[in-house]
Amino acid sequence: MIKHFAIGIVTLAVILSPWVTGGKYELHIATMVAIMGMLALSMNLMLRIGQLSMAHGAFMGLGAYTTALLCMKLNMPPVLAIVIAGLMVGLIAIVLGTIFLRIKGIYFVLLTYAFGEIINLIFQEWVSLFGGNNGLYGVPKLSAFGYRLTDPGTYYLLTVVFVAATYLLIRKIFRSNIGAILDSLEQDEPLSQSLGVNPLSWRIGVFAVSAMLASVAGSLYAFKIGFLSPQAFSFSLSVDLVVMNVVGGALSPIGPLLGALIIVPLPELLRSVKDYQLLCYGVVLLVFLVFFRDGLMGLIKKTQKAAI
Amino acid sequence: MTVQLELRALKKRFGGLTAVNDVSFAVQTGEIFGIIGPNGAGKTTLFNLIAGVHRPSGGSILYRGQDITGFSCDAVARLGIARTFQATHVFKTESVYENLRRAALLARAYNPLALFRHARHTESPAQDERILEISRFIGFDSLLHAVAGTLAYGQQKVLGVGMALMTTPHLVLMDEPAAGLNPSEKRMIGELICRMRDDLGLDIVLVEHDMRLIMDICNRILVVNQGTPIAIGTPDVIKNDQHVIDAYLGVDYEFA
Numbered sequence: 001m002i003k004h005f006a007i008g009i010v011t012l013a014v015i016l017s018p019w020v021t022g023g024k025y026e027l028h029i030a031t032m033v034a035i036m037g038m039l040a041l042s043m044n045l046m047l048r049i050g051q052l053s054m055a056h057g058a059f060m061g062l063g064a065y066t067t068a069l070l071c072m073k074l075n076m077p078p079v080l081a082i083v084i085a086g087l088m089v090g091l092i093a094i095v096l097g098t099i100f101l102r103i104k105g106i107y108f109v110l111l112t113y114a115f116g117e118i119i120n121l122i123f124q125e126w127v128s129l130f131g132g133n134n135g136l137y138g139v140p141k142l143s144a145f146g147y148r149l150t151d152p153g154t155y156y157l158l159t160v161v162f163v164a165a166t167y168l169l170i171r172k173i174f175r176s177n178i179g180a181i182l183d184s185l186e187q188d189e190p191l192s193q194s195l196g197v198n199p200l201s202w203r204i205g206v207f208a209v210s211a212m213l214a215s216v217a218g219s220l221y222a223f224k225i226g227f228l229s230p231q232a233f234s235f236s237l238s239v240d241l242v243v244m245n246v247v248g249g250a251l252s253p254i255g256p257l258l259g260a261l262i263i264v265p266l267p268e269l270l271r272s273v274k275d276y277q278l279l280c281y282g283v284v285l286l287v288f289l290v291f292f293r294d295g296l297m298g299l300i301k302k303t304q305k306a307a308i
Numbered sequence: 309m310t311v312q313l314e315l316r317a318l319k320k321r322f323g324g325l326t327a328v329n330d331v332s333f334a335v336q337t338g339e340i341f342g343i344i345g346p347n348g349a350g351k352t353t354l355f356n357l358i359a360g361v362h363r364p365s366g367g368s369i370l371y372r373g374q375d376i377t378g379f380s381c382d383a384v385a386r387l388g389i390a391r392t393f394q395a396t397h398v399f400k401t402e403s404v405y406e407n408l409r410r411a412a413l414l415a416r417a418y419n420p421l422a423l424f425r426h427a428r429h430t431e432s433p434a435q436d437e438r439i440l441e442i443s444r445f446i447g448f449d450s451l452l453h454a455v456a457g458t459l460a461y462g463q464q465k466v467l468g469v470g471m472a473l474m475t476t477p478h479l480v481l482m483d484e485p486a487a488g489l490n491p492s493e494k495r496m497i498g499e500l501i502c503r504m505r506d507d508l509g510l511d512i513v514l515v516e517h518d519m520r521l522i523m524d525i526c527n528r529i530l531v532v533n534q535g536t537p538i539a540i541g542t543p544d545v546i547k548n549d550q551h552v553i554d555a556y557l558g559v560d561y562e563f564a
Contacts, residue, residue, distance in 0.1 A: 177413055177423065184399060184410055191397040191468075194359070195411050195475055196385035201419035 014261070015160055019153050027152045031224055033264045034159035035217050036244070040256035041166045042213035043241040047250045048174070049182055049206050050104065054238045055096070055112035056214045058119035061233025062089050063215025064222040065123065065130055068139040079144050082219040086212045093211035097204035116235055123230035135229035142223035149223075159220055163257070166213055170253045182206065247288050249295025258296050310337050312372060312479055312511045313358070313389075319366035320353055320535075327353040329535040330367070335479070340505055340512045342526035344519070350535040351515045352394075355483050358513070359391045360384040371479070386418060390477035394484040396464035398471070400457030404448055407456050407467060408439045411474035438474070445507075446470040446500065462493035469500065473508070480504065482514040486521050494518060498525050523547070 018030035039060060046053045066085035070076040076084070100111045123130045130136060142149045142158075149155050173179055184192045185199050193199060222228055240263060241256075248259030270277045292299050313335040320328040327350045335341045345351050356362045358369060360381040368377045371387055385391070399407050412435060417423035443449050446466050451459070456467060465485065472480055485501065486494045498521050504510045516522045522529060523543045531539045531552050539549045546552055 177417065178420075180406075180410055180413060181417055181423070184414060187399050187401070188397055190381075191393070191399075191471075192414050193381045194385055194391050194393075194397075195471065196382050196415040196418050198380075198382045198419050205420040 019156060024152060027156050029265050029268060031152070031156045031159050033260050034156070034163045035221050035224070036240075036264050037163045037257045037260035038159075038166045038217040038220075039214055039237075040241050040244040040248070040260045041163070041170055041253060042210045042217070043238075044245055044250055044253060044256045045170060045173075045206055045210040045213075047242075047245055048186070049203055050186055051101070051203065051207075052109045052242065053112045053207070053210070054109055054235060055116045055119075056211070056241055057233045057235060057237035058116040059089050059093065059211040059214035060218035060221065060237065061119060061123060061228075061230070062092070063218030064228055064233070065136065065218075066215075067219040068136060068222045068228055069129070071140050072138065077144070078140070078142050078223065082216060085219055086215045089215035090208045090212040093208040094204055097207040098200075101200060101203040101207060112238075113235060116238060120230050120234055123233070130230070131228070133230065135227055137227055139222050139226045139228065141226070142220075155224060159224070162216065162220060167253050167257060174253070243285055245295070246285065247295055249297030249299075251294055252297050255295050255297040262296075311335070311370075312337055313513065314370040315358070315367065316370070317367040318354070318357060318364050318369065320350075320357055320362060321365045327535050328357065328364075328532075331530075331532065331535075331537050332367075333530050333537070333540060335511055335513055337511060338505060338509065339527045340501060340514065340525055342522045342529040343513070343515045343532065344517075344522055344529060345532040348534075349532045351532060352483070353535075354532065355481060355515045358384075359389075359481055382418060385415070385475065385477075388476070388478040389481060390472035390475050390479070391481040392465070392468045392472050392483060392485060394487050396461060396468060398456040398459075398464050398467050400455075402456055403453050404443070404456055404459075404467060405439060405452045407471055408442060408474050409435070411471035412438065415475035442470050442473050445473070445503070462489045462497075465489065466497065466500065469497075469504075473504075477510065479511045479513065482512060482516075484516055485514060486516060486518040494521055497521075501525055 018026040039056065043053065043056055046056075063082075063085045066088060067078070067081045070081035070084060071078055096112075096115060100108055100115075103111070124133055126132070127134075142155070149158065174182075181192075181197065181202060185197070185202060189199055218233075221232075225232075244259030244263050245256050246259070247262055248257065249255030266281070267277060270280055273280070288295060294301075311334045314333075316332050318328055318331045319326070329350075331354060333341075343351050343354060353362065357364050360376075360379050360383065363378050368375055370376065371389065374387075376384060376387065379387075381391075399410060402410070416426045439452075440449070443452055446469060448463075448467065448470060451463070456464065459467065465488070469480075469482075469485070482501070485497050489497060501512060501514070502525055505512055514522075514526075523546075526543060528540065528542055529546045530537055531546060531549075533555050538555055539546055539552045541549070
């Protein structure tokens, strides 16, 4: 009871600190942590079904560009644009999934990587629509029900609401019958299939939900930054999402959030030792992969057990 | 008696090797049908063809008059044809109860849409009743909370049968149900299979090595050798068939 209370206080303090200190720069970093946390959670869904997707950067980009273009070219209300972009990306994932998800392991990684690169090339080369490498300028601010969200503090809280909702959704999924089905498929696919379940349809379902979450995170990113360039949605973003899961721990939905909390501000903290930034990054990743396979969450659980 | 499962000139080639060659038979209602043969005779391949693991190279499989040739494992299962495995296959970290519950869940929620369509059946008292019923049937009513991975090998195999029964099948395919069991466990599983036929009204097809078990419980037996059927009939007929004795059991073989 006291433990839960303490965790609640710390969480609230972490969430509110950038809002209270109120610096524009801190708020920007905090908003990015929330958006990346949402993306890391969507990647977590894929990792739980044993599939490493390198297409998530592209899904986020498709969500961001689609939302921005719907608002800019068609004057669509932003909320509607977010929903339409999400549904479109979900549909793309269903189509891709029916082809890609028949294959497990490295080939799925390669296929999603190729898809991500193709999408990124389209962003770069279709200049008249996406603005090419110069980027797409003039994305309007998010507005809903006649209210324009221009204050960075309010926008930060909105992204916190989204990441919290994503967290609760994923926790709910894994504690429900869906979680039991996905776990069964992971534990023993031949047995599960012999009982009547169709593994492909479940993987496609997870892929679609995961892609839709990435798309919504992309929409939030577009409204936050107001400017979109293809580099932000490259292959390395998908890798970052996997790193967040590895560092935080992929076995619980808190893991990717912790990962985002550490990885996103890291380049800012390491600015003074800029030359060694990538080196630090690599060393941290190696240490986690070799010594703490289950990430920080695994480490926390282990120390808890040792204490008892 | 009506035909439940029928194989017509079924063939399976792996490259140059013909593992199953022109196998035809029909399983009748209320029958335990055994398939035997020496190692490498093609029994397991034949089993996997019916279960949907492999796709036949030729011929056809009919179930209750419907052509099911080339159906996937899960499609076959959804028609009411359950299967058990030669090695133990259970969800090892879960309890016996959870294993049985998941079996019913996986059968019902075969894709995401089906889960929502059948949402109201989940956790219903009727399902709980069914879990208790099946656990009593397989003699597991005192083991419901045991973790499946901690059960003895033989018990895990019996749990596998219980999970197959949770899908409410009409026909059960059993891949060497007695493999790895001690004599008393073998007697027990033989008795369980007979009760599945007599009390639950199931049709059963089993592939088996254990001669005593197969002679004791099967109504009819198919003998395959090098992928080709060499005899079919009741245990008495098979015991006295000269082809079987020569080709498979050896000239000096004595039935125990």
